Amino acid sequence: xxxxxxxxxxxxxxxxxxxxxxxxxxxxxxxxxxxxxxxxxxxxxxxxxxxxxxxxxxxxxxxxxxxxxxxxxxxxxxxxxxxxxxxxxxxxxxxxxxxxxxxxxxxxxxxxxxxxxxxxxxxxxxxxxxxxxxxxxxxxxxxxxxxxxxxxxxxxxxxxxxxxxxxxxxxxxxxxxxxxxxxxxxxxxxxxxxxxxxxxxxxxxxxxxxxxxxxxxxxxxxxxxxxxxxxxxxxxxxxxxxxxxxxxxxxxxxxxxxxxxxxxxxxxxxxxxxxxxxxxxxxxxxxxxxxxxxxxxxxxxxxxxxxxxxxxxxxxxxxxxxxxxxxxxxxxxxxxxxxxxxxxxxxxxxxxxxxxxxxxxxxxxxxxxxxxxxxxxxxxxxxxxxxxxxxxxxxxx
Amino acid sequence: xxxxxxxxxxxxxxxxxxxxxxxxxxxxxxxxxxxxxxxxxxxxxxxxxxxxxxxxxxxxxxxxxxxxxxxxxxxxxxxxxxxxxxxxxxxxxxxxxxxxxxxxxxxxxxxxxxxxxxxxxxxxxxxxxxxxxxxxxxxxxx
Numbered sequence: 001x002x003x004x005x006x007x008x009x010x011x012x013x014x015x016x017x018x019x020x021x022x023x024x025x026x027x028x029x030x031x032x033x034x035x036x037x038x039x040x041x042x043x044x045x046x047x048x049x050x051x052x053x054x055x056x057x058x059x060x061x062x063x064x065x066x067x068x069x070x071x072x073x074x075x076x077x078x079x080x081x082x083x084x085x086x087x088x089x090x091x092x093x094x095x096x097x098x099x100x101x102x103x104x105x106x107x108x109x110x111x112x113x114x115x116x117x118x119x120x121x122x123x124x125x126x127x128x129x130x131x132x133x134x135x136x137x138x139x140x141x142x143x144x145x146x147x148x149x150x151x152x153x154x155x156x157x158x159x160x161x162x163x164x165x166x167x168x169x170x171x172x173x174x175x176x177x178x179x180x181x182x183x184x185x186x187x188x189x190x191x192x193x194x195x196x197x198x199x200x201x202x203x204x205x206x207x208x209x210x211x212x213x214x215x216x217x218x219x220x221x222x223x224x225x226x227x228x229x230x231x232x233x234x235x236x237x238x239x240x241x242x243x244x245x246x247x248x249x250x251x252x253x254x255x256x257x258x259x260x261x262x263x264x265x266x267x268x269x270x271x272x273x274x275x276x277x278x279x280x281x282x283x284x285x286x287x288x289x290x291x292x293x294x295x296x297x298x299x300x301x302x303x304x305x306x307x308x309x310x311x312x313x314x315x316x317x318x319x320x321x322x323x324x325x326x327x328x329x330x331x332x333x334x335x336x337x338x339x340x341x342x343x344x345x346x347x348x349x350x351x352x353x354x355x356x357x358x359x360x361x362x363x364x365x366x367x368x369x370x371x372x373x374x375x376x377x378x379x380x381x382x383x384x385x386x387x388x389x390x391x392x393x394x395x396x397x
Numbered sequence: 398x399x400x401x402x403x404x405x406x407x408x409x410x411x412x413x414x415x416x417x418x419x420x421x422x423x424x425x426x427x428x429x430x431x432x433x434x435x436x437x438x439x440x441x442x443x444x445x446x447x448x449x450x451x452x453x454x455x456x457x458x459x460x461x462x463x464x465x466x467x468x469x470x471x472x473x474x475x476x477x478x479x480x481x482x483x484x485x486x487x488x489x490x491x492x493x494x495x496x497x498x499x500x501x502x503x504x505x506x507x508x509x510x511x512x513x514x515x516x517x518x519x520x521x522x523x524x525x526x527x528x529x530x531x532x533x534x535x536x537x538x539x
Binding site (some may be wrong): 135 | 408410413438439442448466468469472474476478490491493498504515527532534
């Protein structure tokens with residue numbers, strides 16, 4: 001049994017992102033408030049109400065300050081609903097894309113008819129909560145001063161530059177494209193266009209990672225609603241069908257003890273998604289790729305097979321803007337819209353849905369039928385992402 | 398509870414699974430797990446082999462020499478857990494591929510940061526943290 005075309009996204013909800021609480025005196029909102037807000041927006045978008053979710057599916061994503069074991073139940077309590085199927089997202093930044101498949105499986109198997117997938121975080125609005133580290137990080141990285149993801153992705157980028165010969169101009173082009181799209185997205189946080197020179201002058205954080213390579217933490221909540229393809233036809237907005245999906249966790253390319261960090265599990269997840277969907281690469285008109293860092297976007301373009309490995313010329317020649325050859329990061333990406341912890345990655349699901357619906361205004365990709373969204377999470381010791389997922393969405397089932 | 402000794406830099410948590418590594422470091426030896434069934438290296442320490450799932454993992458000494466696979470220069474403290482590293486900035490963290498052994502994340506010390514290069518040969522130097530833990534770090538190979 002395949003889940004191809006059996007389900008659709010029929011509602012999306014996204015609160016504004018902000019950094020409230022980052023300065024003294026600024027108001028703060030809690031994760032609970034962002035959850036309630038995002039759920040309301042998604043239900044309004046779908047033309048549904050809280051009552052419709054009784055006995056249905058709820059998928060809550062664990063987040064930085066809320067990783068306690070009963071988090072999905074706590075989210076149900078916050079939202080005041082009584083799910084009949086409880087799913088959880090434990091794949092960090094990949095969770096939103098992973099849960100597209102998990103929710104589709106639950107719906108296709110008849111366990112439920114609706115799934116609300118939701119996440120929120122308020123890193124500037126609240127402190128405390130559970131902040132456990134992966135044992136490898138605690139024992140073999142932190143004692144050596146490995147400064148979190150900035151440092152870990154710097155390892156990957158350092159090797160990527162060494163092997164591919166790519167320079168700051170290549171990375172800068174991707175950063176400039178993302179910011180250009182953000183300038184056309186009223187929901188983005190950083191909207192002032194930048195040049196490659198601005199990128200090169202941005203502060204060095206952890207060589208070769210610069211400030212403009214990095215995602216920005218923010219507060220916010222996001223949600224989407226899925227239902228069966230059949231029920232989707234009678235909903236308020238045009239359905240956006242899940243046509244292909246794949247997930248891959250704990251991947252290693254080469255020996256586990258000395259893996260190639262320039263190939264990620266997106267290679268496997270993307271291949272599965274393409275095979276399931278029967279959609280050709282040339283028909284994908286929008287790539288919304290998980291972007292905690294600029295080089296991560298580029299490695300995924302290679303992983304998904306849109307170009308060869310270390311293909312400098314491809315990155316030089318391709319127009320990645322919304323009107324161009326291969327539109328990427330059409331929302332501006334998390335780098336410009338902000339990353340509310342594990343909620344951030346849902347931006348890429350929501351943006352693909354918006355593009356396929358034709359709701360993107362000034363940044364609308366013309367004639368788009370199919371798009372791809374990816375998520376990645378956790379940076380494993382000595383390699384790259386622990387969790388990866390890819391999904392192909394489309395306007396026809 | 399006894400007053401905890403203040404150590405601003407985080408230290409590893411010694412567990413039954415990783416203890417031989419840290420005991421080895423204290424004794425001036427780099428010890429790692431090798432699978433007795435399929436001969437692959439296993440690092441960081443695990444209860445089972447990641448390749449063949451065998452529980453027959455043996456602790457063996459590994460080469461003290463290797464080369465830098467990639468590295469970064471830390472220029473900023475992020476968050477609170479690692480603020481003890483503030484006075485060391487800028488410093489180098491690197492992935493070192495040991496000769497005939499696994500990859501290890503550590504620091505490169507004992508040379509100016511602008512001389513650190515990918516593929517540079519390095520060797521282990523054991524550094525006493527002063528808190529009962531010895532950390533294996535790397536310096537340019539003699």
